[in-house]
Amino acid sequence: MRPKSYDVVIIGAGAAGMFCAIEAGYRGLNVLLVDHAPKPGAKIRISGGGKCNFTNRRVEPKHFICANPHFVKSALARYQPDLFIERLERHNIAYEERDNGQLFTLDGAGQIIAMLRTELDWSGVELQLNCHINSVLKQQGAWTIETSIGQLTSTKLVIATGGLSYPKLRASDFGMALAKQFGLAVIPSRPGLVPLTMPARQQAWWSDLAGLSLDVKVTAQQGPTFQGAMLITHQGLSGPSILQVSNYWQSGEPISLNLLPSLTDVLDWLWHLKQNAQSLSGALKPFWPKRFIQAWQVKFDFADDLANYNQARLDQLAKQLTEWQIYPDDTAGYAKAEVSLGGVATSEVSSKTFESNKVPGLYYIGEVLDVTGHLGGYNFQWAWASAHACAQSI
Numbered sequence: 001m002r003p004k005s006y007d008v009v010i011i012g013a014g015a016a017g018m019f020c021a022i023e024a025g026y027r028g029l030n031v032l033l034v035d036h037a038p039k040p041g042a043k044i045r046i047s048g049g050g051k052c053n054f055t056n057r058r059v060e061p062k063h064f065i066c067a068n069p070h071f072v073k074s075a076l077a078r079y080q081p082d083l084f085i086e087r088l089e090r091h092n093i094a095y096e097e098r099d100n101g102q103l104f105t106l107d108g109a110g111q112i113i114a115m116l117r118t119e120l121d122w123s124g125v126e127l128q129l130n131c132h133i134n135s136v137l138k139q140q141g142a143w144t145i146e147t148s149i150g151q152l153t154s155t156k157l158v159i160a161t162g163g164l165s166y167p168k169l170r171a172s173d174f175g176m177a178l179a180k181q182f183g184l185a186v187i188p189s190r191p192g193l194v195p196l197t198m199p200a201r202q203q204a205w206w207s208d209l210a211g212l213s214l215d216v217k218v219t220a221q222q223g224p225t226f227q228g229a230m231l232i233t234h235q236g237l238s239g240p241s242i243l244q245v246s247n248y249w250q251s252g253e254p255i256s257l258n259l260l261p262s263l264t265d266v267l268d269w270l271w272h273l274k275q276n277a278q279s280l281s282g283a284l285k286p287f288w289p290k291r292f293i294q295a296w297q298v299k300f301d302f303a304d305d306l307a308n309y310n311q312a313r314l315d316q317l318a319k320q321l322t323e324w325q326i327y328p329d330d331t332a333g334y335a336k337a338e339v340s341l342g343g344v345a346t347s348e349v350s351s352k353t354f355e356s357n358k359v360p361g362l363y364y365i366g367e368v369l370d371v372t373g374h375l376g377g378y379n380f381q382w383a384w385a386s387a388h389a390c391a392q393s394i
């Protein structure tokens, strides 16, 4: 059987692969999009609690982690959130804005997948699901791809196989293995936007409080401070603020918790409470769940009667409230991670075209690259923006 020939073969029908295929198809290219999974966009479907936080009103390079912080600038500037929002509006998809500019669909993530599938049809892209890649070779300037549906050839090859999180959704290290095959550097991967687990000896204390949520500010030894909900789980800590800080946390290091993020001067606040003979538990009531107040006071032996506190003890209390150093022992792993940090080194590809510097005709887009967004729709915006930039140049 003669191999099927295309201008472009795109491996990975997730957010980045579908979007790149659509844009390339509209440019008149003969595009084949393949995926080993039975359905496209599996991560889109479960994203944002089923509502898909598809972008953010304010997207800046500071919202991304990458060995080269300048790498993301060009693609993000050329494909801004408004363009994706306009597309949703053309498809009559209703959405809402939540905290910090995050945009979610109102009627479910399935609508984003349906929109992308419709546009794959409109742009004339051929989609092959359940397609397994056996080998990839470059011969006489063209790509030869051996697959479970036969041999394919193409002039350009785009890798959009994503990161390692959520292995049950068919995540694979294909993109990184192929990079190594062609001599491209890869930054080791680790789970990101992931719950943190506590050492076994402390788990009983946390487990007793599982289900409680507090507003906190949290900082890792390096990286920004994040404010938001922290959820206590049976294994440790989760919730938006913890997922955010997990991207910066390194094994063996502490995270620092401020348990009263809405107060600007906690020591001053404590002095006033002492002078007015108020109880500590009463003062904490507007901020924390009752069970957490009790457990925390017992754990750190802070008695209720603030009138008996001297300056040194008040200092200790203020520090414990605003700079509680916690040593997680691990993350909950790829099974619970929303993204992977690391990936194909951005020094290997052009930030304008996403083509490999070493291997002409080979392109990398989306999460498979060493680019990780904060929580808040930034990872999808990266998928759309990198896919768009690549599609303009292939």
Ligand SMILES: Cc1cc2nc3c(=O)[nH]c(=O)nc-3n(C[C@H](O)[C@H](O)[C@H](O)COP(=O)(O)OP(=O)(O)OC[C@H]3O[C@@H](n4cnc5c(N)ncnc54)[C@H](O)[C@@H]3O)c2cc1C
Pocket (backbone or CB within 6 Å): 011, 012, 013, 014, 015, 016, 017, 034, 035, 036, 037, 040, 041, 042, 043, 044, 046, 047, 048, 049, 052, 053, 054, 055, 131, 132, 133, 160, 161, 162, 163, 165, 166, 169, 170, 171, 172, 173, 174, 337, 338, 339, 365, 366, 367, 368, 376, 377, 378, 379, 380, 381, 383
């Ligand atoms: C639970 C969860 C919730 C999330 N929520 C959000 C959110 O609300 N907002 C946000 O911005 N981000 C969110 N993310 C992150 C976001 O889903 C990813 O960053 C984004 O999907 C990356 O797009 P991608 O196209 O690069 O990779 P993916 O979407 O992962 O797509 C990769 C595709 O490649 C295919 N593939 C992999 N290996 C092979 C292979 N060997 N052969 C053929 N095909 C292969 C996969 O089947 C998949 O279809 C969430 C992630 C998870 C896990």
